[in-house]
Amino acid sequence: NAGVTQTPKFRVLKTGQSMTLLCAQDMNHEYMYWYRQDPGMGLRLIHYSVGEGTTAKGEVPDGYNVSRLKKQNFLLGLESAAPSQTSVYFCASSYLGGGSYEQFFGPGTRLTVL
Amino acid sequence: GESVGLHLPTLSVQEGDNSIINCAYSNSASDYFIWYKQESGKGPQFIIDIRSNMDKRQGQRVTVLLNKTVKHLSLQIAATQPGDSAVYFCAESSYGQNFVFGPGTRLSVLP
Numbered sequence: 001n002a003g004v005t006q007t008p009k010f011r012v013l014k015t016g017q018s019m020t021l022l023c024a025q026d027m028n029h030e031y032m033y034w035y036r037q038d039p040g041m042g043l044r045l046i047h048y049s050v051g052e053g054t055t056a057k058g059e060v061p062d063g064y065n066v067s068r069l070k071k072q073n074f075l076l077g078l079e080s081a082a083p084s085q086t087s088v089y090f091c092a093s094s095y096l097g098g099g100s101y102e103q104f105f106g107p108g109t110r111l112t113v114l
Numbered sequence: 115g116e117s118v119g120l121h122l123p124t125l126s127v128q129e130g131d132n133s134i135i136n137c138a139y140s141n142s143a144s145d146y147f148i149w150y151k152q153e154s155g156k157g158p159q160f161i162i163d164i165r166s167n168m169d170k171r172q173g174q175r176v177t178v179l180l181n182k183t184v185k186h187l188s189l190q191i192a193a194t195q196p197g198d199s200a201v202y203f204c205a206e207s208s209y210g211q212n213f214v215f216g217p218g219t220r221l222s223v224l225p
Contacts, residue, residue: 004157031210031211033213035215040122040217041217041218042203042205042215042216042217042218043158043203043205043213043215044215045212045213045214045215048211048212048213050211056211056212058212058213059212059214090157090158092157092158094210096210099165100163101146101148101163101207101210102148102160102163103148103158103160103213104160105157105158105159106157107156107157108155108156108157
């Protein structure tokens with residue numbers, strides 16, 4: 001199993017450009033999450049999904065959109081990138097089993113917006 | 115890799131000693147808590163979790179304590195090893211959905 005994979009690993013954008021980050025998991029997990037992590041801070045939840053076709057806002061959703069058309073994929077979109085969105089983005093997935101919501105994280109995408 | 119937590123509080127311990135990392139959480143309605151370990155350039159890695167109906171849970175070399183009265187969580191690592199050096203985050207949640215992470219603590223293990 002590949003676990004959680006993220007594409008791309010690095011990206012540089014100019015202000016105003018758009019892009020989509022792809023997260024894929026092969027563990028048949030119901031829940032998926034997108035986080036951002038800035039230096040000196042913990043992870044902040046952007047959006048999450050509790051199942052195929054569903055999405056919900058997290059702590060910092062503004063400027064981002066998401067889609068969960070297939071259970072194994074969770075896409076994060078930036079319609080008009082801003083320098084404040086320079087960050088490391090992590091995707092995670094989790095299952096419901098025995099009362100645990102252990103999250104499995106991808107390796108991250110480092111995004112720089114100039 | 116990415117430098118995580120440039121200005122994080124740091125806990126320095128001697129190899130072989132026990133480590134205690136503390137975390138204050140904010141939402142009294144949170145019913146699920148996790149501790150993660152993050153090494154430089156990598157995603158967080160699950161260490162241990164605890165539900166709000168428990169006050170203590172033990173794993174291999176790790177123990178999590180939960181004090182709901184004062185909204186405090188701690189992670190104890192026994193016989194700390196050099197491989198334990200990393201940034202540690204606590205996170206709170208309701209029903210495994212809207213996770214809120216703490217700011218993190220950097221653990222430095224001294225030889």
